[in-house]
Amino acid sequence: MNPLILDGRKVAQTVKDELKGQIDELQSKGITPKLATVLVGDDEASKTYVQMKANTCHKLCMASERVFLPEETTTEELLDVIQRLNEDPEVHGILLQHPVPSHIDERQAFDAISLDKDVDGVTSHGFGATTFQLGAYPCxxxxxxxxxxxxxxxxxxxxxxxxxxxxxxxxxxxxxxxxxxxxxxxxxxxxxxxxxxxxxxxxxxxxxxxxxxxxxxxxxxxxxxxxxxxxxxxxxxxxxxxxxxxxxxxxxxxxxxxxPVTISMLLKHTVEAAQKQCKVS
Amino acid sequence: MNPLILDGRKVAQTVKDELKGQIDELQSKGITPKLATVLVGDDEASKTYVQMKANTCHKLCMASERVFLPEETTTEELLDVIQRLNEDPEVHGILLQHPVPSHIDERQAFDAISLDKDVDGVTSHGFGATTFQLGAYPCxxxxxxxxxxxxxxxxxxxxxxxxxxxxxxxxxxxxxxxxxxxxxxxxxxxxxxxxxxxxxxxxxxxxxxxxxxxxxxxxxxxxxxxxxxxxxxxxxxxxxxxxxxxxxxxxxxxxxxxxPVTISMLLKHTVEAAQKQCKVS
The missing domain is CATH 3.40.50.720 (NAD(P)-binding Rossmann-like Domain)
Structure with missing residues (x-):
């Protein structure tokens, strides 16, 4: 017997359809879920990924902020950008595109993302909280x-x-x-x-x-x-x-x-983050 | 052929012997590694464990602070105690004796312990940082x-x-x-x-x-x-x-x-915490 083909495009579409209703409800309350993406350097594949994520945000009427930093950005400078995004109440989720240039302390940068905005599930705290089922966003x-x-x-x-x-x-x-x-x-x-x-x-x-x-x-x-x-x-x-x-x-x-399901999970987590940060559900 | 019997008492003794030298060195600089233990309620087994831990501290010339809280302590009150210990520069490690009474949010209490004082490895952040080999103290x-x-x-x-x-x-x-x-x-x-x-x-x-x-x-x-x-x-x-x-x-x-090795790990972590917090190694 032929195996069942697990069709990710169908799964992703179903997730997005559910998200639309939640996004509409947030917008009726004046809230637009917003994902900030941070890209350091000129890696072409990374640029494409970040662009795809922003496009999908816009298709779902979510907001996105794209931060492009030059290749020579230091760890300290990157941490400052992440800190600004952590403190920005308009930003609900933060994605730091992997990989960052090798001179940057990637782990320190990941772990600088606030747990409540870590919609990509990259922090070590988020990993622990996911493992212990404490409501963090998984990768x-x-x-x-x-x-x-x-x-x-x-x-x-x-x-x-x-x-x-x-x-x-x-x-x-x-x-x-x-x-x-x-x-x-x-x-x-x-x-x-x-x-x-x-x-x-x-x-x-x-x-x-x-x-x-x-x-x-x-x-x-x-x-x-x-x-x-x-x-x-x-x-x-x-x-x-x-x-x-x-x-x-x-x-x-x-x-x-x-x-195809992966990006839809990023958006799902961002919408959940907006709901939680704005105390709406 | 008979199996090798893995003798934990011998392992523990070796660890303690190594620790003695490190504790002597810390004390020559005016630093006594200090473990704070927090016990909530009257569980007899827990009392015994906490006593054993304090005794082992004293045998090794380490300091201990034992905090006993009544059964009816609230989560908020326990969090206040943990916060005070987090902020106390004389305390290098904190152990919250498990289990706490069921009306307390144990996970919240564990996760309130500062990562750098979590010598018992109970925080979700510490679990993640241990998994990712970032230098946290494991359980x-x-x-x-x-x-x-x-x-x-x-x-x-x-x-x-x-x-x-x-x-x-x-x-x-x-x-x-x-x-x-x-x-x-x-x-x-x-x-x-x-x-x-x-x-x-x-x-x-x-x-x-x-x-x-x-x-x-x-x-x-x-x-x-x-x-x-x-x-x-x-x-x-x-x-x-x-x-x-x-x-x-x-x-x-x-x-x-x-x-027998378990308590010696707690003391090892506490000594390491004292070294790190006092920038001595």
């Missing part, structure tokens, strides 16, 4: 993975999820979020011995490793669910789609899987 | 587990660690700490299906479930390492010691395993 890609799971009603409780990757914005948070949904969670990475054998145990595989076509179909248990968070050059996922397709019961394509 | 029991691993030179990198339990102060942080040591980590809990089969994969088993003699020897792979963080009434661990002893290559007894 957007992990949130997108959970959104796809919920949209399609996939069963997580008691299932064995194997997450390949342990980055602060993807592997670690998605592991904690699946754990909080009562999955048994295994976290694998570059030092894992016998990775194919470990993946074989999985009811749910999350590919978050950043290597094209890395996860092979013959690693999978028959009927596993494959959630591919990879986006490698040329729009290629971390899972080898054709061989995984043949073994899985449900699979996210790349493109059109987790990716 | 003391997970730190004790890692200390035992290091003392005995047990191999973690690339090994499969199965952690049974997912509490904020034990299962979750020890999982992240083992992951940061390049173990492949599986986190199990009450909803895990086929727990014995999952444990069978483990090179290292961390029992952190709070159920006496829960982990059975026949769940283990031959030669697994068993690290038992349980302390159930009657000084009984989470692992069924006799059957686990027969299958393991190394095992922590209860009592005398992880337990």
């Amino acid at each position: 957007c890609t992990p949130a997108a993975i959970l959104q796809v799971i919920d949209y399609y009603g996939l069963d997580v409780e008691g299932k064995h999820a194997v997450v390949i990757g342990r980055s602060p914005i993807l592997g670690k948070p998605v592991s904690m979020m699946l754990l909080n949904r009562n999955a048994t969670v295994t976290i694998c990475h570059s030092k894992t011995e016998n990775l194919p054998e470990v993946v074989k145990q999985a009811d749910i595989v999350v590919a978050a490793v950043g290597r094209p076509k890395f996860v092979k179909g013959d690693w999978l248990k028959e009927g596993a669910i494959v959630l591919d968070a990879g986006y490698n050059p040329g729009n290629i996922g971390d899972a080898d789609y054709d061989t995984c397709y043949a073994k899985s019961s449900a699979i996210t394509p790349v493109p059109g899987g987790i990716g | 003391c029991t997970p730190a004790a587990i890692l200390q035992v691993i290091d003392y005995y030179g047990l191999d973690v990198e690339g090994k499969h660690a199965v952690v049974i339990g997912r509490s904020p102060i034990l299962g979750k942080p020890v999982s992240m700490m083992l992951l940061n040591r390049n173990a492949t980590v599986t986190i199990c809990h009450s909803k895990t299906e086929n727990l014995p089969e999952v444990v069978k994969q483990a090179d290292i088993v961390v029992a952190a479930v709070g159920r006496p003699k829960f982990v059975k020897g026949d769940w283990l792979k031959e030669g697994a390492i068993v690290l038992d963080a349980g302390y159930n009434p009657g000084n009984i661990g989470d692992a069924d010691y006799d059957t686990c002893y027969a299958k393991s290559s190394a095992i922590t007894p209860v009592p005398g395993g992880i337990g």
Whole structure:
């Protein structure tokens, strides 16, 4: 039997449709949810991402403020910009586009974002508060993975999820979020011995490793669910789609899987932040 | 072959011996590392724990301040006490004894502790900062587990660690700490299906479930390492010691395993906090 194709574009559209109503209600009270994006340097891919985020804001009648800083910006200067945005009551969410130039202390910059404006879920405090289920905004890609799971009603409780990757914005948070949904969670990475054998145990595989076509179909248990968070050059996922397709019961394509849902999570968090900061719900 | 018995008393003594030199050095500069403990209510077990911690401080010539608050203390009153301790330059570390009475918002109280004085590793920010390896003090029991691993030179990198339990102060942080040591980590809990089969994969088993003699020897792979963080009434661990002893290559007894190392981790963190807060190292 062919697997269920998990269509991220449909999930994203549903999220945006729900957001429209919430944004209308905020605007009827004189509040326009506003996302500030900060881009340091001239990386073309980063410029494109920031532009896409601003465009999606505008399509949903949300406001955006784009801050462009030159390549030679110091950590101190970046911290000053973040502090100004933290203090600006018109700004509800802040996104610092990753990566920043290597001379900047990226972790210090991320952690300077106020917890209540950390709609991209990049602060270490936000990670802890997400893990402990204290209402922080999780990172957007992990949130997108959970959104796809919920949209399609996939069963997580008691299932064995194997997450390949342990980055602060993807592997670690998605592991904690699946754990909080009562999955048994295994976290694998570059030092894992016998990775194919470990993946074989999985009811749910999350590919978050950043290597094209890395996860092979013959690693999978028959009927596993494959959630591919990879986006490698040329729009290629971390899972080898054709061989995984043949073994899985449900699979996210790349493109059109987790990716499109990610931006909608950023906007969802920004709208929630506006509701909370303006005490509206 | 009989397994290696991992002797926590020996590990703890070694830690304390190292601390003595550091405390002497601090005192030669007029600084006495000071731990403040806060106990709310009349729980006898908690009183004993707090007393043990203070006694160990005094044995090492560290200072302690014990704050006893009545059962009827409100969250606001407790937050005021924590705030006073945060601001007291003589206090380097703060421990809020768990559990607090149920009418108190324990999470809010924990999270009110300054990150730089959170020597018991209970804040959500501290959990995130530990996971991201930013120099926060981890929870003391997970730190004790890692200390035992290091003392005995047990191999973690690339090994499969199965952690049974997912509490904020034990299962979750020890999982992240083992992951940061390049173990492949599986986190199990009450909803895990086929727990014995999952444990069978483990090179290292961390029992952190709070159920006496829960982990059975026949769940283990031959030669697994068993690290038992349980302390159930009657000084009984989470692992069924006799059957686990027969299958393991190394095992922590209860009592005398992880337990004795835990308090020494609290004091180690307090001394480090004094060094950092007084800019001495």
